[in-house]
Amino acid sequence: MLKALDITTATNGHSTTALLLGSGELGKEVAIELMRLGIKVIACDRYAGAPAMQVASAHAVLDMKDKNALRELISKVQPDVVIPEIEAIATDVLLELEKEQGLRVVPSAKAANITMNREAIRTLAANTLNLPTSPFFFASSAEEIHENIDKVGFPCIMKPIMSSSGKGQSTLRSESDIEESWNKACNEGRGHENRVIVEGFVKFDREITLLTVQAADGIHFCEPIGHHQVNGDYHESWQPEPLEEDVLLECKRIASTVVKALGGFGIFGVELFIAGRNVIFSELSPRPHDTGMVTLISQDLSEFALHVRALLGLPIGRIAFRGPSASAAILGQGEGSSISYRNLDKALSMGNDCALRIFGKPDIKGERRLGVALARANSVTEAVEQAKAVRDAVRIEIKSEIESIKEA
Ligand SMILES: Nc1ncnc2c1ncn2[C@@H]1O[C@H](COP(=O)(O)OP(=O)(O)O)[C@@H](O)[C@H]1O
Ligand SMILES: [Mg+2]
Numbered sequence: 001m002l003k004a005l006d007i008t009t010a011t012n013g014h015s016t017t018a019l020l021l022g023s024g025e026l027g028k029e030v031a032i033e034l035m036r037l038g039i040k041v042i043a044c045d046r047y048a049g050a051p052a053m054q055v056a057s058a059h060a061v062l063d064m065k066d067k068n069a070l071r072e073l074i075s076k077v078q079p080d081v082v083i084p085e086i087e088a089i090a091t092d093v094l095l096e097l098e099k100e101q102g103l104r105v106v107p108s109a110k111a112a113n114i115t116m117n118r119e120a121i122r123t124l125a126a127n128t129l130n131l132p133t134s135p136f137f138f139a140s141s142a143e144e145i146h147e148n149i150d151k152v153g154f155p156c157i158m159k160p161i162m163s164s165s166g167k168g169q170s171t172l173r174s175e176s177d178i179e180e181s182w183n184k185a186c187n188e189g190r191g192h193e194n195r196v197i198v199e200g201f202v203k204f205d206r207e208i209t210l211l212t213v214q215a216a217d218g219i220h221f222c223e224p225i226g227h228h229q230v231n232g233d234y235h236e237s238w239q240p241e242p243l244e245e246d247v248l249l250e251c252k253r254i255a256s257t258v259v260k261a262l263g264g265f266g267i268f269g270v271e272l273f274i275a276g277r278n279v280i281f282s283e284l285s286p287r288p289h290d291t292g293m294v295t296l297i298s299q300d301l302s303e304f305a306l307h308v309r310a311l312l313g314l315p316i317g318r319i320a321f322r323g324p325s326a327s328a329a330i331l332g333q334g335e336g337s338s339i340s341y342r343n344l345d346k347a348l349s350m351g352n353d354c355a356l357r358i359f360g361k362p363d364i365k366g367e368r369r370l371g372v373a374l375a376r377a378n379s380v381t382e383a384v385e386q387a388k389a390v391r392d393a394v395r396i397e398i399k400s401e402i403e404s405i406k407e408a
Helices: 025-036 051-055 067-077 091-101 109-115 118-128 142-151 175-188 245-262 290-298 303-311 380-393 401-407
Strands: 017-021 040-045 058-061 081-084 136-139 156-160 170-172 196-200 206-215 218-221 225-230 233-239 266-275 278-285 325-336 338-342 354-358 364-376 395-399
Touching: 017 025, 017 067, 025 040, 025 051, 025 290, 025 303, 040 051, 067 091, 081 091, 091 109, 109 118, 109 245, 109 278, 118 136, 118 196, 118 245, 118 278, 136 142, 142 175, 142 196, 156 175, 170 175, 206 245, 206 290, 206 303, 218 245, 225 290, 233 290, 233 380, 245 266, 245 278, 266 290, 266 303, 290 303, 290 325, 290 354, 290 364, 325 338, 325 380, 325 395, 325 401, 338 364, 338 401, 354 380, 364 380, 395 401
Parallel strands: 017 040, 017 081, 040 058
Antiparallel strands: 136 196, 156 170, 156 196, 206 218, 206 225, 206 266, 225 233, 233 325, 266 278, 325 364, 338 395, 354 364
16 A cells, blocks of 8 residues: 655755656646645656646656656656656556666556556456457457458447557548558557557447546545547547436446556546446546546546545545536647737636636647636536637637747
């Protein structure tokens, strides 16, 4: 059992230090929650100026998939706790250091290692834990896919075993789609090897994230979060998604089974499909979930605050829910390194309980999530409408470096 961490702030000497591996928008909120408790945060990412670095005590720029670089950084920083905030990390280094030196990894090195790989987490859930999932198989060549496709039938979904946010994912309608999907998965996946999971298409009515906190005082659940995905990327989420009592119980059973198997303290975003009264396990994040940003307005302790409390070995107590709420991702499109957000006054007058987070991403190339609109209202429908209205009212202007220098 992990002990609660004592927190020391020292002028000359070692302050309690968290090494945040991944400095995106979710990491930024985690960093803020850590700093609120007096913890020194070193934020890492592959580029400078990342959102969490802007609020951290110090930062490091490195390729976190590089084993030597990661090992070196950990030995230099001597963190009290390492908090992975993305999947693309050399998690084998974390496994080794946890074992050799008792390095404290959130929620556990095993959880970070297994969940970064669809093959490992799906095998654990379906084969070891016997949880209901879509039919699936793994393959390392287009040939192997042709040979096994009857196991799942059409339509089906192909995904690289290592990828996130829908990257490299495609839906196949017939045999003739196999080559194209295979090439897409190979090009957009993040692993060294070309390997995919092919899953039978689940005709779900709804999909939810069940935020599940494993903490010193046991397992806690947030209200279920419903969400809408476009091409494997989240656009809106809302809370609570109403579920029949037996369906909710089944969701909780699945979530606690997988979370206990992974071990460690922290929050997990358990993704489930609901088809009629059936609940199907899809995947999970051993950390705050993007659809869970709605908790920034819906709960007294957001998913980020809950994560930090849990990972420090502190009790959660009661999670107070404030009422029907929604989030809408603010997506930017274009190329440039000066991004302006306008019309915010109009945006924030779309309802009485609206809020915005602007992530402060330093630049954009293509489509990028730049912020999130939040709303709380009398019903989920109203909250979703308001969050979308806030999002749609924000005007984003992107300028290239040359354009902004000319103007200055
Ligand atoms: N087997 C499936 N059947 C139907 N829809 C799916 C299936 N797998 C994934 N999806 C859709 O694609 C989205 C992204 O897939 P997911 O496995 O969660 O990948 P990622 O790690 O990129 O989030 C899901 O939220 C869901 O909307
Ligand atoms: Mg997902």
